[in-house]
Every structure is written in C-alpha cells, then in structure tokens.
Amino acid sequence: MRVPLSWLREFVDITISPEELAERLTRAGLEVASIDYVGLQAPTGSAWAPDLSSTTPPDYIPWDRETIFVGQIVDVQPHPNAERLKLPRIAYGEGRELTVVTGAPNIEFGMSGQKVVLATKGARLLDGHSETRQWLTLKPTKLRGVPSEGMVCSEMELALSDEHDGIIFLPDDAPVGIPLADYWGDAVLEIETTPNYAHTLSILGVAREVAALTGAELRMPSFDLPTNGPAIADKIQVEIVDSNICPRFVAGLIEGVKIAPSPWWMQRRLRLAGQRPINNIADITNYVMLELGEPSHAFDADQVAQGRLIIRPAVVGEKLETLDHVVRELRPIDTVVADPNGPSSLAGVMGGAASEISDSTVNVLYEAALWNPISIRRTAQHFKLFSEASKRFEKGVDPTLPPRTAIRGLNLIQQIAGGTIANGLVDVCPVPFNRREIELALSEVKRLLGIDLEQAEVANLLSRLGFECAVVESSRGPALHVLVPAHRTDVEIEADLLEDVARMYGYDRIPEALMADTLPIQRPNPVFEATERLRDMLVAAGLDEAISYSLSNDTLQNSVYVSEQGATAKQFVRLENPLTPERSVMRRSILPELLSIVVGDLRERERVALFEIGAVFHPAAGQLLPDEPRNLAIILAGTRQPSTWSQPSPESFDFFDLKGVIEEVLRRHGLRDRASFQVASDERLHPGRSAKIVVDEVVIGIFGELHPLVRDRFGFSVPRVCIAELSVDQLLKVSQPTKYTSISRFPATVQDLALVANDELAADLIAKTIKQYGGEFLEDVRLFDVYTGSPIPAGQRSLAFRLRFRAPDRTLADKDLLKTREKLLKQLERELGVQIRS
Numbered sequence: 001m002r003v004p005l006s007w008l009r010e011f012v013d014i015t016i017s018p019e020e021l022a023e024r025l026t027r028a029g030l031e032v033a034s035i036d037y038v039g040l041q042a043p044t045g046s047a048w049a050p051d052l053s054s055t056t057p058p059d060y061i062p063w064d065r066e067t068i069f070v071g072q073i074v075d076v077q078p079h080p081n082a083e084r085l086k087l088p089r090i091a092y093g094e095g096r097e098l099t100v101v102t103g104a105p106n107i108e109f110g111m112s113g114q115k116v117v118l119a120t121k122g123a124r125l126l127d128g129h130s131e132t133r134q135w136l137t138l139k140p141t142k143l144r145g146v147p148s149e150g151m152v153c154s155e156m157e158l159a160l161s162d163e164h165d166g167i168i169f170l171p172d173d174a175p176v177g178i179p180l181a182d183y184w185g186d187a188v189l190e191i192e193t194t195p196n197y198a199h200t201l202s203i204l205g206v207a208r209e210v211a212a213l214t215g216a217e218l219r220m221p222s223f224d225l226p227t228n229g230p231a232i233a234d235k236i237q238v239e240i241v242d243s244n245i246c247p248r249f250v251a252g253l254i255e256g257v258k259i260a261p262s263p264w265w266m267q268r269r270l271r272l273a274g275q276r277p278i279n280n281i282a283d284i285t286n287y288v289m290l291e292l293g294e295p296s297h298a299f300d301a302d303q304v305a306q307g308r309l310i311i312r313p314a315v316v317g318e319k320l321e322t323l324d325h326v327v328r329e330l331r332p333i334d335t336v337v338a339d340p341n342g343p344s345s346l347a348g349v350m351g352g353a354a355s356e357i358s359d360s361t362v363n364v365l366y367e368a369a370l371w372n373p374i375s376i377r378r379t380a381q382h383f384k385l386f387s388e389a390s391k392r393f394e395k396g397v398d399p400t401l402p403p404r405t406a407i408r409g410l411n412l413i414q415q416i417a418g419g420t421i422a423n424g425l426v427d428v429c430p431v432p433f434n435r436r437e438i439e440l441a442l443s444e445v446k447r448l449l450g451i452d453l454e455q456a457e458v459a460n461l462l463s464r465l466g467f468e469c470a471v472v473e474s475s476r477g478p479a480l481h482v483l484v485p486a487h488r489t490d491v492e493i494e495a496d497l498l499e500d501v502a503r504m505y506g507y508d509r510i511p512e513a514l515m516a517d518t519l520p521i522q523r524p525n526p527v528f529e530a531t532e533r534l535r536d537m538l539v540a541a542g543l544d545e546a547i548s549y550s551l552s553n554d555t556l557q558n559s560v561y562v563s564e565q566g567a568t569a570k571q572f573v574r575l576e577n578p579l580t581p582e583r584s585v586m587r588r589s590i591l592p593e594l595l596s597i598v599v600g601d602l603r604e605r606e607r608v609a610l611f612e613i614g615a616v617f618h619p620a621a622g623q624l625l626p627d628e629p630r631n632l633a634i635i636l637a638g639t640r641q642p643s644t645w646s647q648p649s650p651e652s653f654d655f656f657d658l659k660g661v662i663e664e665v666l667r668r669h670g671l672r673d674r675a676s677f678q679v680a681s682d683e684r685l686h687p688g689r690s691a692k693i694v695v696d697e698v699v700i701g702i703f704g705e706l707h708p709l710v711r712d713r714f715g716f717s718v719p720r721v722c723i724a725e726l727s728v729d730q731l732l733k734v735s736q737p738t739k740y741t742s743i744s745r746f747p748a749t750v751q752d753l754a755l756v757a758n759d760e761l762a763a764d765l766i767a768k769t770i771k772q773y774g775g776e777f778l779e780d781v782r783l784f785d786v787y788t789g790s791p792i793p794a795g796q797r798s799l800a801f802r803l804r805f806r807a808p809d810r811t812l813a814d815k816d817l818l819k820t821r822e823k824l825l826k827q828l829e830r831e832l833g834v835q836i837r838s
Contacts, residue, residue, distance in 0.1 A: 003189040003206050004038075004272040007291075010205035013216045018187040019043060022745050024213050028503045029202055031192045038272065039063040039158070039185035057126055057133055061159045064123055065179035066087060067138070069093070071118030071152070072176045076111045081144040088152065090118050093177030101148035106166035115170035115181055117153040125157040128164045147365050161271060171265065188272050196490045198395035202293030205487070212464040221291070222411070223404045225421065228257075232422035236301075236365060241312035243430035245335045246347070249311055249369040250402040252410045253301060253422035258283065259359050263416060275388075281357045281364055284412045286388075286430040293487075294368055294405040295389035297337075297345060301363035305339040311347065312336065312368075318343060321353040322385070334379045335371065348376040348393040349385050364413060368405035370397065378577065398487040399433040436484040441476040448498050450513055451505065455480060461504040462497065530732050531613060534632070537668050538611045541661050543634065546610045548593035550617070551575070551583035556592045562683040562709050573617045573626045586617035586626070590633035591684075591725055595706075595714050598635050602717060607638035607653070615730060630728040634661065634703070637721045656690045658703055658722040662693065665726075670736030671695055673771060676764050684710060684723070693726065697736045702728030748779065748806040749817065754837040755799050756792060761832060763799055770801060773827045775820040777812060780804040798837050 005018060014021060021034035035048040041062040042049035050058035071090040074097065079085035084103050088111070091097045098120070119125060119138055130231035136157070140149055149155070156164040158180075174183060178320045190829050191206065199205045211218040240246050261267070262283040270277050275286045281298050289295045301307070308393040314320075314330035320343040320636050321327045328346070330336065335347040345351040348371040357364065370394045380390040403425055410421050445453050453461075455478055459469035466485035473479065484491045491497060502510065535545060558566040566588075573586040579797075587593060599610045615628040643650055659677070680692040680702050690704025703724030707783050711721050757766060763783050770781050785800035805812050828834040 001191045001193050001201055001206070002036075002273045003191060003203060004186050004269060005189070006186045007203050007269050007273070008207055008210065009121065009534040011204055011219050012211045012214075014210065014214075015216070016214065017191070019046060019048075021210065022189060025189070025191065025206075025209065028199060028209060028213055029194070030206070030209060030309070031194075032189050033192045034190040036060050036188040037062065037185075038160075038188060039181045040187060041181070045063055053681065055135070057135055057159065059159065060393065061124070061126065063179070063181040063185065065181050067120045067123035067489055068125075068153075068158075068171060068180045069118050069120070069184055070174045070176055070178055070180055071115045073107075073111050073116060076107060076109050078109065079144060079146060081146070085144060085146075087146065088116075090116065090150070090152065091176060092118050092120075096177065098149040099147075100150045100152055101146055102152055102167070104152065104154070104167045106169075107152070115172065115174040115176070116157065117168050117170065119153055120148055120150045120155070123151070125151070125153065126159050128154055128156045128233055160268070186272060195395055198392065198490065199293070199397070199398070199487045200620055201392050202289075203291050206291050208487075209369050209464065215464075221408060223407045225252075225407045225410065225425070226414070227423050229253075229420045229422045232313065232424045232426055235307050235422060236426050237306075237308045238426045238428045239308070239310045240428050240430055240503060241310065245313065245372045245375050246311045247370045247372075247431035247433075248399065248402050248427070248429045249309075250406045250428075251309065251426040252366045252406045253363065253697070254366065254410050254413050254419040255301075255363045255418040255422070257362060257364055257413060257419040259357065259361055260359075260417065266416070270285070279357065279359075279732065280417045281361070281413060284409055284416065284516040287412065288394070288409045289388065291406060292401060292405055293392060294401040295348070295392055296368040296405050296409055297351050298409075299344060299351070299355040299365040299367065300357055300361045301365040302361075304344065305341045307365075308339055309344070309365075309367075310338045310340070312338060319365045320346060322346060323353055323356055324350070325353055328383055331382070333375065334382075335375050337367070346383070346385070347371055347380060349380050349383070349387065349390050353532055364419070366406055366409050366413070368402040368409070370399055370402060381579070397639070398489070400486040403427055416550070433486065435486060436492065438482045438484060438491070438494060438497060439472070439474055440480045440482055440494055441474060442478045442480070443476055444494060444498060445501060448495070449502050449505075449510060449665065451510055453501075453505070456500055458728065461501050464504055465500055467497070467500075527732065530631070530735075531728065533615060533668075534665070534728065534731075537665055538632075538634070538661070540627055541664055543611045545608045546594060546597060546612045547614070548590065548597060548612060549583065550587055550614065551578070551585070552587040552593055553582050553584050556596070557585070557588055558581075559713060560589065560592050560595065560684050560706075560708055560710055571619065573619055588616055588618065589616055589725060590616065590631050591723055594633050594635055595721075595723075598637050598721070599714050602638055605638070606643060607640070609636050609653075610634070632701075632724075632726045632728050632731070634658065634724040635721065636661075636723075637718050652718060653722050654720055655705055655722060658724055659691075662701075662703055662724060662726075663729075666693070666695075668738070669731060669734075670738060671734065673768075674734070676762075676768070678762070680704065683707065695730075698730060698734065700730040700734065742808070744806050744808045746807060746809070746811045748804045749812040751803045751805070751814075751817065751821070752784075753801045753803055753821075754785075755801070755828065755834045756796050756837045757799060757832065757834045758786075759795055761834070766799060766828070766832060766834060767801065768823060769828055769831060770803065773824045775805075775817075775824075777805040777807050777817070777820075778803060779806045792837075 018035050026032050038060045069092040074089040074091050077087040078088055085101055086107050087099055088107055089099050121140055123138040125136045127134040148605040152167045154164045154167050155161040193200055195551040203799040214571050222541045236251050236253055238249050238251055240249055259279055262277055262280045266283055267277040273290050277283050285296050285298050313332050314334040314336050318330045319327050336343040337347050344355045373394050373396055376390055376393040380386055406425055414421055442455055455471050459480055462469055468483040472480045472481045554572050558564050575584055578584040594612055598608050611634045613632050616631050618627045620627045636658050639650040640653055641650050666672055675695045677691040678694050682702050685704040686707055693701045706723050767781050782802045784802050787798040825836055
C-alpha cells in the first residue's frame with residue numbers, strides 16, 4: 001500500500017517527519033518498507049535517500065528550491081526564426097521574469113495567467129529528449145538565434161511520469177514564485193500490510209492508525225448525498241439471489257456526466273499510489289477504493305437492461321467478456337452481477353466489457369457491495385485476475401462502508417464530470433450487520449503482556465483505535481466490555497484486543513523479563529537425532545541437501561515411470577483448493593521434484609550431488625489424515641569431480657559411486673553385515689544397473705541409474721543420472737547402535753582369494769559366506785576383480801576377493817590362517833559350488 005503524505009494529511013495532521021512516522025507505524029505493526037521522496041530532499045543519513053551521484057537517475061528526484069519554481073505565463077510570443085517554437089514570458093515572483101524558448105504543443109499564442117513549472121539556470125532535471133534515462137543540468141542557451149534562460153517543464157523532466165507531450169499546467173491557486181518542492185513535494189510511504197491488518201488498506205485506514213499513535217484528530221470526508229435528483233427507486237432495481245455470496249449491495253445513479261481525463265491533482269495522487277489514470281469515472285472508482293478501502297464499480301447505466309441488477313451464481317456454460325477483452329467461461333462457484341440479458345461483471349474481481357464506461361457514456365450506475373471472501377479468492381485465482389479490488393475483498397472490508405463508498409463516489413463524479421445524482425440509494429442488505437462484543441479481563445493484560453495497566457488506561461488505548469469500552473465486573477474480576485468498530489473485521493477474540501493494547505502501549509516499552517521458573521527437562525528425541533546424524537553422513541559423503549515442494553501434481557509424480565502409470569488418482573492426497581494446478585497433490589515420492597531441480601542445476605554447473613529427507617503422503621483407508629512416512633532421496637548427475645587443467649574431461653557419476661554412498665550409510669547404521677544388494681525390477685531404473693537394498697528380508701530402498709527413457713523425458717543432457725530412494729523409517733528401525741572396539745597395534749595380514757563361480761551367483765552372497773566362515777581374525781572382505789573369458793569356462797566368471805586378517809595381541813603369520821583358509825574353501829564349494837581358481 002503506497003500512501004502519499006499529502007493525501008494522508010487530508011484526514012489527519014502530521015507534525016513529525018516522514019522518517020519518525022515510518023518508525024512509529026512499523027513499531028505498531030504496519031511495516032514501512034520504504035519512503036519515496038518525490039521532489040523533496042531526503043534527510044541526511046536517511047536509509048531511504050536515493051543515490052543522486054549515480055549516472056542513472058533514481059525513480060524520483062529532488063527539485064532544487066533555488067532553481068525550480070511555480071511560474072505564471074505573462075504572454076506568449078512567436079519565435080522569429082521557427083514556426084513551431086514559441087517564446088513564453090514567465091513571472092516567478094515579484095520583479096522576476098524570464099523568457100524561455102519551447103516547442104510544447106499545449107502552449108498557445110495569447111495565453112496569459114496559466115500556472116506552470118519553471119526551471120532556471122543550474123536546475124538538475126531528467127533529460128526529456130534522451131532515449132535513455134539521463135540527467136540534464138540546465139544552462140542558458142540559444143535556440144534558432146533566440147536566448148532561452150530556462151525551461152517550462154513536463155512530467156518527464158520532473159521524474160513524475162514518462163509523459164513528455166506537453167508541459168504541466170498547475171492549479172489556478174498555485175502560489176507564484178514559491179519553490180515547487182514546497183508546493184508539490186511529497187513523501188510516499190510503502191507499507192507492507194499483513195493479512196490481519198486489512199483495515200489499513202486505505203488512506204483513511206492508515207490515517208486512523210496515525211491519529212491513534214500521535215493523538216491527532218481524525219477528519220472524515222463528507223458523506224452527504226444531494227436530494228435534488230429524480231428518485232432512484234423509479235430507475236434502478238437490485239435483487240440478491242443468494243445472501244451467502246453477497247451480504248449487501250448498494251447502487252447509486254448519476255445522469256448527464258461527461259467523460260474526460262481526470263483533473264491533474266487526482267491523476268497525480270493515483271500515480272503516487274501506484275495506479276494508472278484512465279478517465280475521470282474509472283479514476284474515481286480507484287480513488288475511492290484507495291481512500292476508503294472499499295472497491296466499487298461503475299456501469300454504463302444505459303447498457304444495464306431494464307435498469308435491473310441481479311446478483312447470483314453463474315450458470316454452467318455462461319460466458320463473460322471482461323474489461324481486458326478476454327471471454328471467460330464461468331463456473332457455478334463464480335459470482336456475477338447480471339442484468340436480464342446475462343452477466344455484466346465478475347463480482348468483486350473485474351467488470352464486463354458490455355457495460356464498460358466509454359467516451360459515449362452519459363449515465364453512470366455506481367455500485368459498492370460486500371462479497372464472500374472465499375468466493376472472490378477462488379474466482380480471482382482461477383482466472384488469474386489478481387487486482388487491488390480482489391485483494392481487499394479477499395481480506396474482508398468494513399460491512400458498513402458500501403453506502404458511504406457510493407456517496408463518496410457519486411459526489412466526486414458530480415464534482416469532476418458533472419451530472420445530476422438520483423435521489424437516494426438502492427441498499428439491499430439481506431444479512432444485517434451486528435458489531436462484535438468482547439469481554440476483556442484486566443488480569444489477561446498482566447498474564448499475556450506482562451504489564452500492569454489500570455482499566456482506564458486500557459480503555460483509553462483501545463478507544464484511540466475506535467473501540468467503545470465500558471467498565472464491568474466479571475467472574476474473572478475487573479473487565480472491559482468492548483464494542484468492536486465495524487472496520488476491524490480482524491478482531492474476534494480477547495487476544496486480538498490485547499494485541500492492539502500492546503501496539504498502542506508500545507512494544508518497545510514492554511519490559512524484558514526472564515522466565516519465573518526453571519527450564520524444562522530436555523527430553524531426548526531419538527528419531528530427530530538419528531535423522532540429523534543421517535544428514536551429517538550424507539553431507540560428509542560430499543552431497544548437498546535440498547528442500548523441494550511437498551506439493552506436486554500427479555503428472556510429474558508419474559513421469560518417473562517409463563509407462564507414466566505409477567499411481568492412480570485415488571492413490572494421491574489431493575488438495576481441495578490448490579493455489580495452482582502444478583501444486584494440486586501431496587507428493588508420493590521425493591524423486592520427481594528433485595529431478596526437476598537437478599535438470600535446472602545442470603544448466604549452471606557440471607556436477608550435482610543432492611539429497612533430501614522428507615515426508616511423502618499416502619492416503620490411508622479409514623483415516624482422516626494420510627500416512628506420512630519419511631523417505632531419503634539421492635541424485636548424482638554430471639561429472640564425478642570438477643574439471644581442471646590436468647583433467648579437462650573427468651568421468652561421470654555411475655552406479656558404483658551411488659552404491660558407495662549407500663554402503664557408507666549402511667555401515668554407519670551397523671548394517672554392513674546384515675544388508676545385501678539384490679536385483680531390482682523397477683521401471684524407474686535401468687534394467688541392468690539397478691538394485692534393491694534388503695535388510696533381514698525387508699526391502700528398505702532401491703537405487704540405480706535412471707531409465708534412459710525417463711532421463712530423456714526430463715530433459716537431462718548428461719549420459720547417466722543415478723538415483724536412490726530409501727525409507728528412513730525402515731532404515732532407523734533396523735539400524736543398530738555403533739559399537740566401538742580398540743584399535744589393534746599389530747599389522748594386518750592380507751590374502752587374495754580368486755574364485756570361479758557361476759555367472760548368476762551374486763558376489764555379495766559369496767562375500768557373506770566368506771565373512772561367515774572366515775574365522776575370528778577376519779576383519780574385512782573386498783571384491784577387487786571380476787574376469788570372464790579364457791581360460792574360464794563359459795557361463796562362469798572369476799571373482800577375486802581381498803581378505804584382511806588382524807589379531808589383537810600378535811602379528812598373524814600365514815600358518816595361523818592355513819586351517820581357516822582350508823575350511824573356508826570347503827564351505828564355499830559345499831554351499832555355493834564355488835571353487836578356487838587354479
């Protein structure tokens with residue numbers, strides 16, 4: 001919300017600097033993100049002062065008080081040497097005049113008395129003739145032989161807009177000779193309004209806060225409606241079909257208006273507040289919305305069939321061309337303002353083109369209403385029509401505001417565009433509004449805020465914000481009976497009142513206090529601690545942690561399967577009101593979202609090694625909430641190590657890099673001997689480069705290279721993508737605590753064992769058998785060579801294992817291991833049919 005202080009001062013006197021006002025508002029919950037100084041010099045040391053030393057001028061520039069003034073045209077003479085140039089003589093104070101040369105098309109011969117902006121020698125402006133944004137320091141010059149001692153300025157030279165077609169004409173009451181900064185300088189507060197402070201989404205709403213914080217008097221605009229026009233009941237009828245979607249609808253009528261540009265003062269305020277001027281009627285609806293906080297809409301009354309408006313849900317198949325000239329197909333959950341011929345506007349979101357205000361409009365039907373916030377949110381989201389109006393309706397507006405909004409809008413139209421206002425308003429209110437009443441116990445102030453305040457002081461703090469307070473006695477002791485003002489739709493319970501008490505008292509005045517009790521016992525959380533250790537292991541293995549969205553879509557989730565048929569619609573937890581179709585279900589797997597991230601990362605870097613630990617979501621029959629098991633996903637893609645001058649083309653990650661990471665995780669969880677890798681059948685993975693992880697006959701995960709078809713579907717540019725997904729819950733369930741043994745001070749004895757086995761016999765099974773019969777001194781078994789070919793018979797292969805033995809009390813000799821080796825070879829042959837290679 002952009003708040004020009006000149007506009008704010010219409011409702012409340014401001015006697016403090018913009019910087020101090022910003023500080024007070026921020027401390028009271030209205031965070032001021034920035035201050036734009038328009039034409040004014042920012043205070044020295046201000047955090048929001050623009051950089052005037054930059055070669056590119058900032059959005060707003062200061063107007064030098066010594067060189068830029070309010071001037072008045074004395075007369076306009078023709079240029080002797082150029083037909084398109086004119087020589088206006090400008091007075092800018094008693095005894096001060098100068099002549100300038102200009103080609104502005106809106107200066108005409110014979111003009112006299114018009115107020116303009118005059119820049120004299122040394123003025124620093126924007127260069128209106130440059131194609132890029134450039135500074136211009138004004139110097140006396142000659143144009144076609146005639147001296148020009150200054151410049152009459154357009155909006156562009158003053159950094160007010162990009163308009164450069166003509167100069168600015170100031171209001172007739174502009175005082176001649178004063179610095180423009182004193183007359184027109186302004187400061188604009190950019191307030192980041194939180195959802196619970198919807199009542200501050202207006203100039204009047206911010207003025208209420210300023211008045212409460214500074215003690216200044218709040219001035220309200222006039223809400224008197226003229227009564228000299230024809231009766232509105234004879235011209236306009238309104239019907240609300242469903243009060244749930246529209247609790248109140250107010251309509252007014254003004255006839256005989258003239259469509260034209262808005263006056264300069266209104267255009268300037270709208271621009272400073274972030275709105276683009278259109279025409280006087282459209283600008284007034286925006287002006288009133290920004291001023292009071294209630295969006296309104298103007299119809300061309302002659303385009304409303306029979307002068308009758310019907311507020312109803314849309315009908316299936318109905319279409320509406322909105323003001324942006326897009327034809328939209330409506331749904332039954334969309335609310336429309338219709339006439340007997342069909343929809344005229346998308347309620348609370350955007351008007352319809354059929355009843356749009358145009359240059360030929362003469363009669364205006366002015367509407368202000370209340371709408372169901374949820375309905376407005378759904379419609380705006382569905383059609384991607386997020387506007388200042390829908391933002392306010394979504395958060396809730398003052399239920400008593402529609403009549404005042406209509407009156408304010410009609411009065412402004414009459415003031416600016418002429419016309420006759422019909423007598424009265426059509427005010428249909430099927431749901432009467434009752435102000436909320438809350439009891440606030442004084443004891444709660446001490447309990448929740450930690451400060452001692454008298455009843456009268458609490459009542460005074462709340463009264464400054466418009467609450468009506470009466471002292472009462474309750475079962476909880478002294479209390480206040482509080483009547484909540486209509487504009488405070490966010491205040492529902494006692495705690496909301498206490499928040500306002502704290503804001504008005506001052507958060508910075510609330511004393512710091514330590515807990516009056518000992519700290520609670522720190523209870524261990526084994527699952528959390530084990531998960532954190534798992535994270536540390538993966539980081540130590542060279543991986544980076546990622547956090548992806550838990551919200552996904554079924555198309556992406558199933559895209560990791562070759563057939564794209566991973567899970568049915570019923571197997572997803574689906575959101576009833578998703579923010580976007582791309583985030584409409586809860587993920588069943590972490591991998592799809594993580595793969596999408598890696599595809600993007602590989603465009604910027606040559607290697608990516610990521611992991612994520614997070615919940616996945618599975619619907620559970622008979623349960624309101626889904627099951628949320630935790631999974632670990634790992635992805636390795638790109639080169640094994642960054643390229644260097646000595647190795648410009650490093651090898652890519654492969655299956656065994658990922659296997660090494662998983663083996664380390666299993667080892668650190670005490671599963672090195674209990675875990676095995678078995679052939680996996682998973683259409684996400686390459687058929688010949690995949691495995692499942694089995695511990696005590698329980699599958700805890702799968703890993704391998706991503707199937708080439710899936711890899712290409714995601715758009716990977718690397719030849720191999722290695723993925724893994726493990727159940728963290730299963731991993732932690734079967735893991736064993738780490739056991740520590742003393743380190744032997746004696747050297748190890750290493751023996752190599754070359755075995756011949758059938759091709760189908762897993763090397764992992766042979767290794768397990770070796771560990772089983774390798775004796776008490778066997779410390780490690782590692783496969784270091786696989787060979788097929790002559791002289792190994794067909795259908796068989798040679799597997800070479802390195803065995804490391806170590807004793808705690810001596811150095812082992814070969815003779816110490818002879819019997820163990822003989823026993824081991826017999827068992828391998830008996831159980832697995834494996835023979836030593838000769």
